[in-house]
Amino acid sequence: MVCFCSVASPAGSDSPAACSASAAGASSPAGWAASSLSGAGAEPSARAIVITPDGNTAYVVCQSRPQPPPRPMDEPQEQESPRPAPDARGTVTPIDTATNTPREPIDVGNEPLAIAITPDGKTAYVANLRSGTVTPIATQTNAPGPPIPVGSGPHSIAITRDGKTAYVASSHTGTVTPIDTATSTPGQPIPVGEGARDIAITPDGKAAYVTVWAEPGAVVPITIATNAPGPPIQVGDGPSAIAITP
Numbered sequence: 001m002v003c004f005c006s007v008a009s010p011a012g013s014d015s016p017a018a019c020s021a022s023a024a025g026a027s028s029p030a031g032w033a034a035s036s037l038s039g040a041g042a043e044p045s046a047r048a049i050v051i052t053p054d055g056n057t058a059y060v061v062c063q064s065r066p067q068p069p070p071r072p073m074d075e076p077q078e079q080e081s082p083r084p085a086p087d088a089r090g091t092v093t094p095i096d097t098a099t100n101t102p103r104e105p106i107d108v109g110n111e112p113l114a115i116a117i118t119p120d121g122k123t124a125y126v127a128n129l130r131s132g133t134v135t136p137i138a139t140q141t142n143a144p145g146p147p148i149p150v151g152s153g154p155h156s157i158a159i160t161r162d163g164k165t166a167y168v169a170s171s172h173t174g175t176v177t178p179i180d181t182a183t184s185t186p187g188q189p190i191p192v193g194e195g196a197r198d199i200a201i202t203p204d205g206k207a208a209y210v211t212v213w214a215e216p217g218a219v220v221p222i223t224i225a226t227n228a229p230g231p232p233i234q235v236g237d238g239p240s241a242i243a244i245t246p
Contacts, residue, residue: 047090048114051097052139053121058095059137061112061126062105092126094142106142108135116157116166118181125166125179127154134168136184148184150177158199158208160224167222169196169210176210178227190227192220200242211239 048061090112091105109128117124117139124137133147134154151170159166159181166179174196175189195213201224202208208222217239218232 047112050115050117050124052117053119056097057139058097059115059117059124059139060093060095061108061115062091062093063111063113088130090128092124092137103142106137106144108137108144109133109147113154114156116159118159118163118166119161120163123181125157125159125168125181127157127168129153129155132170134166134179145184148179148186150179150186151175151189155196156198158201160201161203161205165224167199167201167208169199171196171213174212174214176208176222176229187227190222190229192222192229193218193232196220197239198241200244202244203246209242209244211235211242213238213240 046060047063049058051058088110090108090110092108092112092115093105094103095101096103108126109131111128111130112126112135113129114127115124122139124139126135126137127150128135128147130153131147132150132152132154134150134157135147136145137143138145150168151173153170153172154168154177155171156169157166164181166181168177168179169175169192170177170189172194173189174192174194176192176196176199177189178187179185180187192210193212193214196210197213198211200209206224208224210220210222212218212220212232215237217235217237219235219239219242220232221230222228223230
């Protein structure tokens with residue numbers, strides 16, 4: 001078994017310079033962009049994509065939704081009409097891969113960043129960066145469930161091959177939160193270090209590896225059976241993505 005870790009020099013920024021999908025059931029951000037809520041009328045930006053195990057549906061994560069257009073500068077004050085307030089929530093859009101037809105967007109949390117689907121294809125889990133939550137989605141109905149609280153700044157998700165646990169890496173709190181997928185209950189956060197970014201699980205389900213962006217860059221192994229973190233493995237500066245050979 002070999003782990004491949006993508007690293008990049010931070011160069012004064014904590015934004016990842018590389019993104020990739022991890023082990024089975026895991027998804028990292030498909031791209032990094034500034035929040036589209038920075039201005040009214042901004043368009044949503046796609047952040048990640050994952051496909052169900054049966055290949056029938058692709059789920060696309062968008063960091064926000066179209067926002068109200070800005071008020072015209074030359075509009076007289078007495079003619080000002082009420083404008084809807086910006087909606088900070090992001091969406092997930094299912095795409096029928098047989099017809100390439102998008103379905104109704106699914107509301108999730110604020111600035112979703114990553115998505116993963118259980119091996120049985122029944123549930124998708126979406127990490128909401130600014131909400132500090134994970135939104136479960138029942139793929140049969142595309143209905144979102146109640147948000148699951150995790151550490152601040154959830155950045156990536158990996159699901160064990162047996163589908164029993166989703167592991168969420170949170171950058172701001174430097175933790176990995178295990179979620180019991182049967183009950184959508186978060187477990188005790190696992191400390192790995194500030195700047196936790198990507199996570200991958202070995203094919204045998206015995207270990208997870210987490211990239212930690214803070215200098216010096218490292219990868220922290222986690223023993224799945226006990227959820228205990230091991231000593232950090234030093235790598236290059238700014239490790240942002242990880243993948244494990246089959």
